[in-house]
Amino acid sequence: MKINTSYPYPVLYMNNEDYKKSSYHTNISVNxxxxxxxxxxxxxxxxxxxxxxxxxxxxxxxxxxxxGQTSFxxxxxxxxxxxxxxxxxxxxxxxxxxxxxxxxxxxxxxxxNDRLSDWYTGIQIxxxxxxxxxxxxxxxxxxxxxxxxxxxxxxxxxxxKHQKNEFMDVEIQHDNITIYLPEYEYxxxxxxxxxxxxxxxxxxxxxxxxxxxxxxxGTGTEDLEQYTWxxxxxxxxxxxxxxxxxxxxxxxxxxxxxxxxxxxxxKSSFEEIEKLDRKEV
Amino acid sequence: MKLKFIxxxxxxxxxxxxxxxxxxxxxxxxxWFDEYFRQEERVIESSIxxxxxxxxxxEDYAISDRENVKVIYxxxxxxxxxxxxQERLWAGLAHLQLRDFTFYRLKKDIEGKNxxxxxxxxxxxxxxxxxxxxxxxxxxxxxxxxxxxxxxETNPYWLTDFFCRKDFSARAVVxxxxxxxxxxxxxxxxxxxxxxxxxxxxxxxxDHFVQANKYLNVVGGAMILDMLTTExxxxxxxxxxxxxxxxxxxxxxxxxxxxKRGV
Numbered sequence: 001m002k003i004n005t006s007y008p009y010p011v012l013y014m015n016n017e018d019y020k021k022s023s024y025h026t027n028i029s030v031n032x033x034x035x036x037x038x039x040x041x042x043x044x045x046x047x048x049x050x051x052x053x054x055x056x057x058x059x060x061x062x063x064x065x066x067x068g069q070t071s072f073x074x075x076x077x078x079x080x081x082x083x084x085x086x087x088x089x090x091x092x093x094x095x096x097x098x099x100x101x102x103x104x105x106x107x108x109x110x111x112x113n114d115r116l117s118d119w120y121t122g123i124q125i126x127x128x129x130x131x132x133x134x135x136x137x138x139x140x141x142x143x144x145x146x147x148x149x150x151x152x153x154x155x156x157x158x159x160x161k162h163q164k165n166e167f168m169d170v171e172i173q174h175d176n177i178t179i180y181l182p183e184y185e186y187x188x189x190x191x192x193x194x195x196x197x198x199x200x201x202x203x204x205x206x207x208x209x210x211x212x213x214x215x216x217x218g219t220g221t222e223d224l225e226q227y228t229w230x231x232x233x234x235x236x237x238x239x240x241x242x243x244x245x246x247x248x249x250x251x252x253x254x255x256x257x258x259x260x261x262x263x264x265x266x267k268s269s270f271e272e273i274e275k276l277d278r279k280e281v
Numbered sequence: 282m283k284l285k286f287i288x289x290x291x292x293x294x295x296x297x298x299x300x301x302x303x304x305x306x307x308x309x310x311x312x313w314f315d316e317y318f319r320q321e322e323r324v325i326e327s328s329i330x331x332x333x334x335x336x337x338x339x340e341d342y343a344i345s346d347r348e349n350v351k352v353i354y355x356x357x358x359x360x361x362x363x364x365x366x367q368e369r370l371w372a373g374l375a376h377l378q379l380r381d382f383t384f385y386r387l388k389k390d391i392e393g394k395n396x397x398x399x400x401x402x403x404x405x406x407x408x409x410x411x412x413x414x415x416x417x418x419x420x421x422x423x424x425x426x427x428x429x430x431x432x433x434e435t436n437p438y439w440l441t442d443f444f445c446r447k448d449f450s451a452r453a454v455v456x457x458x459x460x461x462x463x464x465x466x467x468x469x470x471x472x473x474x475x476x477x478x479x480x481x482x483x484x485x486x487x488d489h490f491v492q493a494n495k496y497l498n499v500v501g502g503a504m505i506l507d508m509l510t511t512e513x514x515x516x517x518x519x520x521x522x523x524x525x526x527x528x529x530x531x532x533x534x535x536x537x538x539x540x541k542r543g544v
């Protein structure tokens with residue numbers, strides 16, 4: 001969900017100064033168990049005026065859950081400081097965005113709040129039902145299908161035979177990255193995958209393919225984010241304290257990113273060749 | 282009978298080597314497909330019960346698409362949402378148990394060897410979400426799921442009937458590409474408004490759908506639409522459309538006036 005930065009009314013939000021000496025934060029945690037995604041949100045609000053509105057049931061704490069791929073979109077509300085929600089995991093897939101708000105539950109006219117910024121002095125304020133009084137923290141989480149073990153790299157890359165092409169080709173507009181090899185190359189690849197030159201063969205095929213993939217990331221990721229391979233890569237980068245979005249920038253070139261993910265593939269290739277040379281001598 | 286999927290490898294092979302296989306689609310060569318899928322590890326039998334439904338095979342797709350939304354949703358209402366987002370399920374059905382339907386629905390594209398359309402009809406070629414509303418089988422299920430109204434006991438498909446009356450494929454893609462139409466309360470609210478508008482004598486066109494979505498996009502910037510009930514969405518969109526419909530009329534008048542004066 002896109003969060004606006006400007007509203008036609010005051011909003012308690014860490015990124016603006018509509019209120020003085022006030023804050024609204026939400027601690028959101030998620031865990032998956034027995035086919036359900038459990039979301040626990042703990043709201044902490046420091047603003048007596050808005051607190052009162054919640055006590056009077058004129059406003060509520062809310063979390064908003066959205067999953068683009070399965071068209072799931074739902075808001076959950078409470079007047080308590082903790083909210084627990086359980087959603088069947090079979091309604092969710094891929095990236096899930098969880099946002100928190102404080103929402104007007106009914107029309108509020110002649111709104112006043114003694115911690116409003118001076119800018120609002122003398123201005124009449126009213127809220128309609130559904131208007132946003134406060135914006136809290138948000139998190140994003142990714143649910144990966146449990147029927148595939150997706151956390152290792154090879155499972156998001158498929159090497160396949162292309163009967164007509166004479167050149168290697170990479171397809172990224174799907175959940176898996178598919179590398180298509182011409183027939184002869186594919187047969188050699190399939191035969192030699194467990195040979196002494198295993199890593200060398202992997203690098204000749206996978207390194208250039210990943211360089212290609214990473215070069216596409218720099219050019220805008222919006223439509224790629226939905227695919228499993230992107231989400232898995234994102235996780236791998238995150239676990240190594242890097243950001244996938246930075247690939248293509250000055251600090252992290254596609255070439256370097258590919259070598260990082262494959263853990264120095266050139267080195268292991270040359271080590272294989274060295275061993276083979278030694279044998280022949 | 283159980284629902285059959287194709288394996289990931291099969292999917293990759295069919296999709297990637299379409300050029301090598303396309304003749305078999307052009308010839309609607311059942312024998313070739315049967316042999317292909319008989320090979321080992323091509324097909325997975327799931328545990329999901331499934332009876333092959335009787336499709337409407339009218340020559341007029343405007344009729345058959347509408348009826349087949351109900352047919353496919355009725356027969357596969359028990360799919361979980363996650364299952365219903367999977368390419369290997371829909372591509373599988375299109376090639377396996379519902380291949381006859383595929384050949385029927387793609388008759389013109391097959392005759393015209395329209396490879397692009399054949400591809401987007403049986404595989405997911407347009408991104409994960411959009412493909413659900415482009416694939417010839419997935420879109421029937423998803424439009425069914427999105428428009429099914431269980432609160433109407435005598436005809437839960439009354440909104441479906443209205444939605445699918447014309448312009449089905451474009452309407453499905455345009456309407457469900459909005460983020461908030463993911464919420465079925467909102468979707469139903471919009472469609473109910475349009476049904477009412479039509480009953481009052483307005484011919485509903487694609488622009489009415491677009492206008493409604495545009496309006497909610499703007500309003501959604503300042504409020505959380507998902508906390509509204511279907512009735513509240515209906516009322517809001519209704520008011521807006523009534524107003525903007527008048528505006529459209531008067532701006533047309535101005536255009537005509539300017540045109541007549543030769544400005």
